[in-house]
Amino acid sequence: MEYEQLKLENQLCFPVYAASRLITREYQPFLDRLEITYPQYLVLMVLWETNGLTVNDIARKLLLNTNTITPLLKRMEQQALITRERSKKDERKVLVKLTSKGRDLQEQAxxxxxxxxxxxxxxxxxxxxxxxxxxxxxxxxxxxxx
Amino acid sequence: MEYEQLKLENQLCFPVYAASRLITREYQPFLDRLEITYPQYLVLMVLWETNGLTVNDIARKLLLNTNTITPLLKRMEQQALITRERSKKDERKVLVKLTSKGRDLQEQAxxxxxxxxxxxxxxxxxxxxxxxxxxxxxxxxxxxxx
DNA sequence: AAGTTTTTTATCGCAGGCGATTATTTCATT
DNA sequence: AATGAAATAATCGCCTGCGATAAAAAACTT
Incomplete structure (x- = not known):
């Protein structure tokens, strides 16, 4: 082995990457019970803290791109966890709010x-x-x- | 805020998840130059250390499922980074080996x-x-x- | 006011990542 | 030898995650 630094365990990237997936896996049984995915859980956590955020607000808090968030939010809307509506004041913005179903999940979570x-x-x-x-x-x- | 433990920053999961994506993003410019993706880079690292592994070997080392690895390896084969061939001794196994192109990337990596x-x-x-x-x-x- | 830039969200395409399932081969047991 | 169990890889379907791009609205410049 000539390149010692190229071993998996000698880099930071792989432990972080692997730990992230393993930890998410640990969440799985709990999230299954709530019928939500892990990123959906993250969105809910953000909204539980502050209900009524724009798509951008959520993306910034989760360090995700809006092109990841948008379809995610659409699925959450279909599951009646959130509502999405254009802001009247600024038609570019879309306001995301918890439904009662989405709000009620907090207690179980x-x-x-x-x-x-x-x-x-x-x-x-x-x-x-x-x-x-x-x-x-x-x-x-x-x-x-x- | 009634549920303090549900804040993003108070859980381990989110920092690991976010850090993983951010670190991968830092790799991007380097990997772009080699025309490989991050998971492909991981597979290469494993093979640089031990050339000639089965699909299962690679999956175990990377803590990934074979149904993630299989299509990944197929793409790598198409890019002529690796070869895949059924083991003669045990027809269930598929042996993955570096091509010269795949081997040569180590130096740049x-x-x-x-x-x-x-x-x-x-x-x-x-x-x-x-x-x-x-x-x-x-x-x-x-x-x-x- | 008209034209330009910026902001915000959405769309498209592609590569993971994984649960569920299948097909094939090998191993183990009777 | 026949049967059942385990191992191995692949297939399918779905949900991310993101680069590139587009569309619309608002803000800025002249």
Whole structure:
């Protein structure tokens, strides 16, 4: 092996990529029960915090492009989780709001983060490690999202 | 806000998910030059380390399903990066090998990890933070991939 | 006011990523 | 040898995720 730096485990990219998919997989059974996908869950979290955002607002918060968000929101509208309507003040903007169904999911979703945290603490990882991990990742995001 | 734990920044999932996409985006210009995608780059890294693996071997190393890998490998075969052939000894298995084109890309790829590391060190993050981050993520992967 | 630029959302096409299922081969058991 | 189980890869369908582009509205410039 001539190029040591090209090994999977010696790069940051692969651990982040793999961990992301594994963590999402852990969410699956919980999200299945709510009949939503992981990105839909992210959209709901954003709207639970602030109901009534534009497509751009949501995209910015999730660091996604609007061409990912738009079809996602359309599917969520079809499932009656949200409504989409053009702003009267600025016809370019589309306002996204929770329906009562979307709002009501928050209560059931509230247990998910705790369940996941509990699950991760079954490893040798301490709560402190997880907090630091989160902080470092947020540093990376802060830096790269400029 | 009644459910503090449902905020994006208070969960591990979102930072990992967002960081993964942002880091992949940083790879883009380098990978564009080699005319490969990020998952293709991962497959190549695995094969550069051990040429001649089965579909399953590759899937296991990348923690991906074979139904993701199979079409990916087909595209790589079309680009003449790899060859795929049924094993004579066990007709169930398909052996994946680098072509000379695929092999030759290693030299050009060797600079990518360094460039990325350099880029990340432009942030307030220290090399030590990145190493620890990687280690923690590998702990998470180790635990969740069982 | 007219023309230009910017903002905002949507459309299109393509490559993952994965759950469910299938087809084939090999292994294990009787 | 015959049968059932396990392993391996592939197929299908759906939902992201994103680059490139377009369409419409608003903001800006002259």
């Amino acid at each position: 509230a247990q998910i983060p705790e369940a996941l945290e509990k699950r991760l603490l079954d490893s040798q990882l301490e709560i402190d490690d997880l907090v630091k991990l989160k902080e470092r990742l947020n540093d990376v995001i802060e830096f790269l999202s400029k | 060797a600079q990518i990890p360094e460039a990325l590391e350099k880029r990340l060190l432009d942030s307030q993050l220290e090399i030590d933070d990145l190493v620890k981050l990687k280690e923690r993520l590998n702990d998470v992967i180790e635990f969740l991939s069982k």
